[in-house]
Amino acid sequence: MPAADLLSSQGLRLDGRRPNELRRIRCKLGVFTQPDGSAYLEQGNTKVLAAVYGPHQASKSKMSTEAVVVNCQYSMATFSTGERKNRPRGDRKSQEMSMHLRQALTAAIKTEMYPRSQIDIYIEVLQADGGTYCASVNAASLALIDSGIPLRAYVTACSASLGRQSATHEPLVDVSHIEEAADGVCLTVASLPSTGSIALLEMSNRLHMDHFNIVLTRAMQGCRDIEVILDGAVRQHLAEGWTKQDVITI
């Protein structure tokens, strides 16, 4: 059910955005020296780091002769949320996130290129303000590009919700923490926008079937918009000369 108070009478959202407006995305590739690929991404107040190690030889138990093994770990710093988190990783929520990240990213990686190998993708959330999954996928996508691992296409993720303004329903793109907490519907989509395929789709809360399509369309549009931003960042990074040691100020 759409929560009634997500949209003001002027049609603006709780943080002053328009329904189809993304939060500001700032990102940087190649921020670290140790990993093979790394990226930092800010989506509004959500700040995420991603690092990629590999491809390297997989451990015997995990090894596959068909495709590369993608290993993801999602971790939230103890100070990233309003309430202090006791376990930064390994809890149920983080493990679920790790699994969903792996599923979305495996869809983008050309896994058949590296049999008997493994790619490690580590995500660290420094500050969480809703949409951590989306930010993580986008950051991981950039880190994979930075590491030079062949991808089918950009993989981006975006969430969408549904607000109500008088009698009309309006889908809201890129859900922030206050909107997540307001008990509205939240649809998360990870997709490969240039091929139009959906890698992962997750929805919490109830939503009438009539509204599903407009929410999904809005989320997919968000994915396409994010792809344009990420592509710009990659091009700028390459234009600056990728061998240069980049300095980051978070």
Place this chain on the structure above:
Amino acid sequence: MSEVYKLIHPVKHFNDYISIKTRLDGRNFDEHRNIKLNVNSIKTADASAVVKCGNTTVVCGIKLELAVPKAEEPDLGFLITNVELPALCSSKYRPGPPSDYAQVINNIVSEIIKNSKCIDLKDLCIVPDKLAWVVYCDMVCIDHDGSLVDACIIALIASFKTLLLPSVNYDTETEEIKVETNERINLKIHGLPVATSFAVYEHFQSQIILLTDPTNYEEEMCGGNGSNLIISYNKGLLCGIQKLGGGSLSTENNEEAIRLAEQHTIAVEKVINACLEGKGTNK
């Protein structure tokens, strides 16, 4: 060509550099790397700092909680430091429970803070036996390139300097707690502890070379993880020397290290003060 030489004869390659009195990254033996510091970058934490010493990057975030003091120390608050080395920071670490090395670093950092007496735990107590602050200091290393303890201490102290404690009203009769987040006071910091790491290298088993602020590679060449000599200073007073394994050390070397550490401390103090002045200590 040089890369191949380094890979095939790492010790010889390293010795060649040491012989011409220079290091792999072009520094002198007693030169430390550039320090970059930024405070209050994480809004969800009560205080935070990001520090970069060369490539070593540490994020420190402080979270405040309230708790009942221990029965045996009713007038003391709690200060809990925790250093995390996630698999993200280096290919040496595997995901899983904290490695031995992370726990050793954690212990060294908490010892330095405790021994420097920069924070009086009595300041963290609100009502004796009833209510006290718990200050959780979590340091996450996001890029590990040597001299981790130095970076952790800088990040921690810079965060402490910006930490503002909300005032708390405690009603002793109804035991009601009221936190005034708008009225905040600075936490008292006594001095400014700084740690300096040295790698001890035995050049042809005769000469002992001290490398200030070693990188990860230098640490590995000098005996591996945790074999650094770490000297910490607070307010011109020595407040800790750690040397766990690695090459042996003569008295002269030790004196030289102490002298270098004192100089380094002054430089680091300047960096921290400059950063705090530039930002203003208010949120």
